[in-house]
Amino acid sequence: MVGEFERKKDTVQEITESTAERVGNIAKIVADAVVAIAREVGDGVTDAIEMREAANRAKADEETTTPDQADPPTIGDPGAEKPGQQN
Numbered sequence: 001m002v003g004e005f006e007r008k009k010d011t012v013q014e015i016t017e018s019t020a021e022r023v024g025n026i027a028k029i030v031a032d033a034v035v036a037i038a039r040e041v042g043d044g045v046t047d048a049i050e051m052r053e054a055a056n057r058a059k060a061d062e063e064t065t066t067p068d069q070a071d072p073p074t075i076g077d078p079g080a081e082k083p084g085q086q087n
Helices: 004-064
Strands: none
């Protein structure tokens, strides 16, 4: 027959194990959430950097393009020559 002391010891042991397991599960959930948040923030910052670099490249291209290098006007544009017309 199990004595009172041993029953109390078993109860305390079971409560301790259960609590430790639950705390561990909660810590894992929190750690996974922190990882996911860090990944999303990092991806967002990377996207912003790439967009800024693309904008800077577009600005630099625009500044280095001369009128001769610009796309010629197409027929229908106000500045386009009409067929048969010479300047």
